[in-house]
Amino acid sequence: MRLIAVGRLRDGPERALLDRYVQRLLPRLELVEVPDARGAPVEARRREAQALLGCLPGNALAVALDEKGERPDSVAFSARLDGWLGSGRPLCFLVGGAEGLDGSVLARADASLSLGAMTWPHMLVRGLLAEQLYRARAISTGHPYHRTGRP
Numbered sequence: 001m002r003l004i005a006v007g008r009l010r011d012g013p014e015r016a017l018l019d020r021y022v023q024r025l026l027p028r029l030e031l032v033e034v035p036d037a038r039g040a041p042v043e044a045r046r047r048e049a050q051a052l053l054g055c056l057p058g059n060a061l062a063v064a065l066d067e068k069g070e071r072p073d074s075v076a077f078s079a080r081l082d083g084w085l086g087s088g089r090p091l092c093f094l095v096g097g098a099e100g101l102d103g104s105v106l107a108r109a110d111a112s113l114s115l116g117a118m119t120w121p122h123m124l125v126r127g128l129l130a131e132q133l134y135r136a137r138a139i140s141t142g143h144p145y146h147r148t149g150r151p
Helices: 013-022 041-054 074-085 103-108 122-141
Strands: 002-006 030-034 061-070 091-095 111-113
Touching (some): 002 041, 002 122, 013 122, 030 041, 041 103, 061 103, 074 111
Parallel strands (some): 002 030, 002 091, 061 091
16 A cells, blocks of 8 residues: 655654554555645645656555545445455555645546544544554454444
């Protein structure tokens, strides 16, 4: 799996959170960072989109993180992740910068995923996604990390 994200994640709590789950996760999650673009929001999104899409393998199954994306619960996300991993295509998650994702990224994406209705800092989204990927894998393998049925 590959996480392709705008911006460079520096040492700090966001990096620690991401690293915590990346180290536990199987299959491994590779982080690919592309530079933040400067300028007007529309132009920045366009340049960041070119960089994000340029990192995708040609046959990638691309999942865009977008506020308007699907909002599955953890069990449904686990099933969806199993399907994506079983597709035989490289699985890539795309995270935009502070201005969000350009329409060209959303058009290329095979699926879009939301982490909820609230807006999250794009640097924090990496760790949140990694935790949800770890949780989804724990569910599919029967690991007790996810406590099904808890109120």
